[in-house]
Amino acid sequence: MSIIQEFKDFAIKGNAVDMAVGIIVGAAFGKIITSLVADVFMPPIGLLIGGVDFSDLAITLKAASDGAPAVLLNYGKFIQSIVDFTIIAFAIFMFVKVLNNLKKKQEAKPAAPAEPSPQEVLLTEIRDLLKQQSKSL
Template identity: 60%
Template sequence: MSFIKEFKVFAVRGNVVDLAIAVIIGGAFGRIVTSLVNDIIMPPIGLLIGGVDFKDLMFVLREAYLDPSGVEINAVTINYGNFIQFIIDFLIIAFVIFLAIRAMSRLQKKEEAKPVIPPAPSREEKLLEEIRDLLKNR
């Protein structure tokens, strides 16, 4: 099989399309959670700990300065506030995914636990059963 044909078979496979949809939805969900953390959760937490914006939390390794030619050299910092926000983002996303998978598992268990009710016999089957019973009684 040629490389292009093999790629075409791979690309139109259902799993690849499902994965692409999941990545797109996951990206959108990630942006929603980031907004939730940055815009709703972190401001009150920052207020509770003294009006600190987590984005401003950093450890300065070297201050910004002007070199002899007058070009500004940026400060070198470790931005641990951003890191804390990303950890909170991750925990919220992981928790929501856990809840979704847990709910799906419970639904699957409920579907498996339901007894399968056999379909009612058709009109022809009922008629054949009556004929069988009449022949037995002869």
């Protein structure tokens, strides 16, 4: 099998397409959560602790000199990333929990018995007639 055919088989399979869609949706979801944390959650938290913008929190390791930028330890951005991660992890947890509950409900529903085939109906009638004849003898 040629490499091109193998690649076509891989790319067309549902798993590869589903994975690509998941990655794209996940990236967009990550941007939304990052904006939610940076623009909605962190400003009130910063205000509560004294009007501090978390993304500006840093420790200067080396001051700027002769056109070289300062070397900073940006722990505020790190705190913001931790909050981002926590919210994303909780949202994914809730999504998976809902999916698992739906799956459990679907598995709990008993499957409707299949209609017997015409042959099975005929055989059942023959069986019943044979039972009646054997009783009458």
